[in-house]
Structure formats: C-alpha cells, structure tokens
Amino acid sequence: SYLSKNAAGVHQEIANWCQVPKELNEFWDYSFSDYFADVLPELKGGDGSFDQEAPQVSSKDISGPAYLPTSIMLDYLIRRCAMAGVWTVGGNDGNNDDCDSPPSSPSVPRASGENIHLRFNHEVLSVARCHRTKKFHVVAREKNGGTAARRSFDHVVCAAGTRTFPRIPSTVDVALRNGGYTGTILHASECDFVTRPAKRDVEGRTVLLVGDSFAAEDVALQCVRRGAAAVYIASRDGGGVASGVRWGTDVVRVITALPYRVVRGNGLKCQAVYYDEHAGRYVRNRLEPQVRIRDVAAVIYCTGFETDTDYLEPELRIDPEGHWSARGGWRMRQNALTKALGNVMPGHDDHVNTLVNCGLVHPNLYRCSLISNPDLHYIQSNLTASWLDMDVQAWFVLSSICDDCYSTQMEHMRNDTQRWLEEALQVVWLRYGMDPAYQTEFYSSLPPRHWAIMGGNDVRYFNLCLEQTEFEIRLIARNALISNYPVDLGDGEYASDNTLSPIGKHVVVQAHQSYVDRINDVMAFRNKRYASKFTGVISMPFFWSSMNTDADLLREVQRYNSAGSEYIC
Numbered sequence: 271s272y273l274s275k276n277a278a279g280v281h282q283e284i285a286n287w288c289q290v291p292k293e294l295n296e297f298w299d300y301s302f303s304d305y306f307a308d309v310l311p312e313l314k315g316g317d318g319s320f321d322q323e324a325p326q327v328s329s330k331d332i333s334g335p336a337y338l339p340t341s342i343m344l345d346y347l348i349r350r351c352a353m354a355g356v357w358t359v360g361g362n363d364g365n366n367d368d369c370d371s372p373p374s375s376p377s378v379p380r381a382s383g384e385n386i387h388l389r390f391n392h393e394v395l396s397v398a399r400c401h402r403t404k405k406f407h408v409v410a411r412e413k414n415g416g417t418a419a420r421r422s423f424d425h426v427v428c429a430a431g432t433r434t435f436p437r438i439p440s441t442v443d444v445a446l447r448n449g450g451y452t453g454t455i456l457h458a459s460e461c462d463f464v465t466r467p468a469k470r471d472v473e474g475r476t477v478l479l480v481g482d483s484f485a486a487e488d489v490a491l492q493c494v495r496r497g498a499a500a501v502y503i504a505s506r507d508g509g510g511v512a513s514g515v516r517w518g519t520d521v522v523r524v525i526t527a528l529p530y531r532v533v534r535g536n537g538l539k540c541q542a543v544y545y546d547e548h549a550g551r552y553v554r555n556r557l558e559p560q561v562r563i564r565d566v567a568a569v570i571y572c573t574g575f576e577t578d579t580d581y582l583e584p585e586l587r588i589d590p591e592g593h594w595s596a597r598g599g600w601r602m603r604q605n606a607l608t609k610a611l612g613n614v615m616p617g618h619d620d621h622v623n624t625l626v627n628c629g630l631v632h633p634n635l636y637r638c639s640l641i642s643n644p645d646l647h648y649i650q651s652n653l654t655a656s657w658l659d660m661d662v663q664a665w666f667v668l669s670s671i672c673d674d675c676y677s678t679q680m681e682h683m684r685n686d687t688q689r690w691l692e693e694a695l696q697v698v699w700l701r702y703g704m705d706p707a708y709q710t711e712f713y714s715s716l717p718p719r720h721w722a723i724m725g726g727n728d729v730r731y732f733n734l735c736l737e738q739t740e741f742e743i744r745l746i747a748r749n750a751l752i753s754n755y756p757v758d759l760g761d762g763e764y765a766s767d768n769t770l771s772p773i774g775k776h777v778v779v780q781a782h783q784s785y786v787d788r789i790n791d792v793m794a795f796r797n798k799r800y801a802s803k804f805t806g807v808i809s810m811p812f813f814w815s816s817m818n819t820d821a822d823l824l825r826e827v828q829r830y831n832s833a834g835s836e837y838i839c
Contacts, residue, residue: 286339287338288338292334292338294784297350300353303331306827310828333808335823338823395581397426398583399583399585399586403422404424406426406646407420408426425671426586428648428649434578436460436573437573437576438573439480443455446532449531451538455568455571471568472496472497475568476565477568477570480571482511486510486512486572490512494521503523504527505525505527506552512524514789518792518794527540533562539560540563585643600616606734611712612715630694630700637663638749649664654784655781662750665753697738698734739778739785747759748763810827811837
C-alpha cells in the first residue's frame with residue numbers, strides 16, 4: 271500500500287467536524303460504543319484531562335455525540351485497524367522517517383503481521399501495465415529523498431480519494447492578487463482554526479468565502495463560533511449546500527456573485543456570473559447589481575479539490591466527466607416535476623455527463639473495477655454514507671481479486687453499468703446534475719419561486735431528496751450482496767420485494783433525516799441525536815458550540831455516561 275504522489279500534506283482539517291452523523295459511518299465490527307469504551311479508560315487521568323474521581327466507564331453501551339471532530343474519527347479508523355491486527359497502536363511519535371509508519375495522528379500505529387506490507391511515507395510516481403505479462407509495474411519512492419523502486423503486481427487498487435490538489439478559482443484569484451488585496455487568502459484545506467486563521471484573525475472581522483459547498487458551511491460555522499462580525503458566502507449559482515440551509519443568524523449572508531475587483535486594499539466588488547459558451551468560461555453578468563463588501567480580513571476558497579491521476583498511464587484513467595448516452599427509447603418515469611417540465615428527452619452523445627468524481631455510477635467502471643481492465647480497481651465515494659460505501663467497495667474488490675465474484679466479460683459489465691446509469695437518470699436531482707438538457711428545461715419552465723427551486727420546507731422537495739438518498743443506499747446494497755458483505759442491506763433492485771433490508775432502510779431514513787435537520791437549522795444540526803444501526807445506542811445530548819477541543823468532548827462523554835439520567839447538558 272502506497273500513498274499517491276500528491277495525496278499527503280494537503281489537508282489541515284483536524285480542527286473541523288464531520289458533516290454526517292457518526293452513526294452513518296459506524297463499522298459493523300467496531301461500534302462507537304466499543305471505541306468510547308476503549309478510549310475513555312485509556313485517557314482518564316492519563317494526562318490530567320479527566321476528573322480522577324469520576325466513576326470508571328465500563329458499559330459497552332457507551333454513547334457519544336452524533337457528530338465528532340475529524341481527529342476523533344481518524345482515531346476511530348486507526349483503532350479499528352489495530353483491532354483487526356493490521357496495525358498496532360503506539361510505539362512511534364510520528365516524527366521519524368520510518369517508512370512503515372503513517373504520519374502523526376491521535377493514535378500512531380505500526381504495520382503488523384508478516385504478510386502486511388504498508389509503505390506510508392512513499393509517493394507513487396507511475397503505474398503502467400505490461401501487455402505481455404499482464405502485470406502492473408508500480409514505481410514508488412520514499413518521500414524524503416529515497417531511491418525510486420519498481421515492483422510488479424497482479425492487481426492495483428486506486429484508493430487515494432478525490433481530494434488531492436486544492437482547486438483555486440483562477441479568475442477570482444488573479445483579480446485579488448493583481449488588484450493588490452491586502453487581506454489573507456487561503457484555501458479551506460489550510461484552515462484549522464488553530465493556526466490559520468486563529469480566533470484573533472476572525473473575531474470582530476469580515477470574512478468572504480468563495481464557493482457554497484460543505485466546506486463553506488463548515489468554515490462559516492467556525493467563523494461564527496469565533497465571533498466574526500460578518501461572513502459572506504459568494505456562490506456562482508446558489509446551488510450548493512451552504513446556500514440552501516437556514517442560517518438563523520444575520521452574521522452569515524449568501525450572495526450569488528463573485529469578487530472581481532479590489533477597492534482600497536481590502537474592499538471587494540462582487541457581481542453575478544454566467545457561463546459564456548463562446549469564451550468557454552464564466553464571465554460577469556454586467557446587467558446584475560453589484561455587491562460591495564468593505565474591510566474584508568480574509569478570503570477563503572471553499573472550492574473543492576482536483577483529482578490527481580497523473581501517476582496512472584492514460585489507458586488506466588477514468589474520464590473525469592464520464593460522457594455517455596442513454597439508449598434509444600429511454601423515458602423518465604412520472605415524478606413531482608413531470609407536469610411542470612413535461613417529457614424532457616435526454617441529451618445525446620457527449621451531452622449527458624455523469625456526476626463528477628465517480629460518486630455514484632461511472633460509465634468507465636463496473637461497480638469498482640475498470641471495464642477496460644478489470645484488474646484495476648477504484649475505491650472512492652461521495653455518498654452520504656461514504657464510509658459504509660467504501661467498506662462495501664473494499665469487500666467487493668477483495669472478492670473480485672480472491673473469488674472471481676463477477677463476470678469479467680466486457681459486454682456484461684457495460685450492460686450492467688448502462689442499466690444503473692439509466693436508473694440514476696430517473697432520479698430528479700441526479701438527472702439535474704447529469705443532463706444539461708434537463709437543467710436548461712428546469713430553469714426555463716419553472717418560475718423563480720417554484721418549490722423545486724426554493725427548497726425550504728416543501729414536502730415535495732424533501733421527497734425528491736429522499737429519492738436520491740434511497741438510490742445511493744441501493745447502490746451500496748447491490749455491491750454488498752455480490753461481495754458477501756457481513757451486513758444484510760438488501761439487494762438494491764427496484765423489481766425486488768427485498769430491495770432494502772431493515773438495516774438498509776434504517777440508513778436511508780437516518781441519512782435523509784440528517785439532511786433535513788441540516789437544512790432546517792444549520793447552526794444546531796450537530797446537536798441532533800441518532801440511533802446506531804448495529805447496537806441501537808442513541809447518541810448523547812450535545813451542544814456543539816460548547817466544545818472547543820477533543821479533550822473537552824471526551825470529558826463530556828465521560829460525564830454523560832457516568833451521570834446517566836441525572837446528566838444535564
């Protein structure tokens with residue numbers, strides 16, 4: 271196992287919090303009750319963080335908050351690997367160059383077992399396939415000046431994720447830097463809110479976030495929490511998650527406009543943009559009113575990441591856009607928008623695109639395996655229950671390598687992928703992102719204040735969101751079934767009475783409810799409570815804004831589980 275060339279050293283998000291409840295990311299073989307039972311006795315009093323007089327926590331039904339910091343989730347992952355015998359916890363301070371040790375983390379593991387060969391501090395330079403031997407040649411080297419070495423493998427699994435290079439909005443960045451902007455410019459991946467930007471850089475100041483993704487939502491919450499006077503979220507089209515939620519505070523304001531000019535060092539002029547097909551880029555819409563923002567202390571790009579596949583030879587890469595066409599005769603089933611939009615025919619040839627970064631179904635992949643070369647596999651996910659998805663994908667890849675769990679006939683793989691692509695096209699919000707023809711009809715036929723555009727509390731809007739969530743979990747269930755995953759999620763098929771099992775339905779309901787909670791009150795959604803799909807344990811009452819460090823949170827977990835019914839949040 272190797273790190274890809276650019277996968278390390280990019281993310282500084284240890285101070286940030288997860289976007290979904292821990293219950294959606296809980297593993298079947300290591301529950302969060304198990305985790306807290308492990309970590310609380312270990313930390314209690316060890317460094318003075320916990321009350322020495324508090325009762326020992328021993329119950330396997332220990333509960334914690336629904337939402338956890340990414341640092342604790344990382345520790346949860348590492349301890350699960352340690353439990354499985356892949357790593358041993360401890361024994362390394364994370365500051366040496368041992369090639370068998372990962373970067374510093376809350377619990378630093380070591381590779382264990384004579385058949386496990388992990389190389390954490392390596393970078394992959396190239397992956398190529400020899401057509402004569404049918405083997406993959408992987409060239410890698412240690413990061414700190416090591417010599418490149420080539421090894422051969424029968425299978426390669428690309429599991430480096432989709433977040434490699436920070437995506438910088440070039441037009442905005444040039445305008446700021448050439449315009450003499452005097453404030454701080456950061457990408458969201460550089461924000462840990464301990465060193466950059468610290469409370470002193472945010473408190474009482476104005477911050478502009480470019481982009482309205484999950485990162486914008488999280489950074490905006492952190493800024494509000496640290497006393498920012500104003501937080502502007504500059505969106506290109508208002509379609510991101512941070513634009514669709516109720517903020518419940520006057521501190522945060524969403525504008526559908528991007529900065530294009532610097533005024534007196536730290537003032538900014540913003541204006542709406544549109545995509546100019548002739549220029550091939552977004553340009554200012556000079557007919558729209560300008561938005562002027564004074565005294566902007568920092569501009570933070572919440573614009574996502576570019577995926578790095580340069581280490582793969584071209585024939586092993588998947589097309590980032592994933593162009594494909596629906597088969598003749600395909601028609602969309604009746605839905606809540608059929609009456610308003612009519613029967614919109616899908617685009618043809620290269621005019622229908624799958625979702626970016628293979629988050630659902632990709633025309634180059636049969637489930638996780640490259641159709642043109644099934645010995646190359648991709649594990650990555652953009653689904654709500656992403657850890658469950660990737661765990662199932664890992665089982666599928668393992669089954670395909672060891673057990674030949676599926677037919678590698680190219681026609682079969684292409685037909686199955688095409689079938690699920692067309693099923694995805696039946697889901698309104700997925701088709702909106704896949705089919706430009708549908709998106710064009712959406713905005714040309716619906717009035718500006720239509721429920722599908724406004725979102726909000728309309729039950730029809732949330733039903734369409736539920737439809738997408740159910741489709742996502744059915745995708746996971748179909749892979750779980752074929753790979754003999756230890757948890758029964760159902761079979762995922764529309765035509766089956768067993769489409770989703772009770773656990774599968776539990777995941778759908780929980781994922782959808784967490785989305786509704788977020789939309790209804792983004793300032794307090796992390797205070798909600800959910801039940802574990804495996805143990806039934808309900809997350810503890812929690813006020814997210816009151817927790818400043820991991821030690822604070824774990825101290826509160828211990829207090830709750832010790833106090834029981836007498837606990838006061």
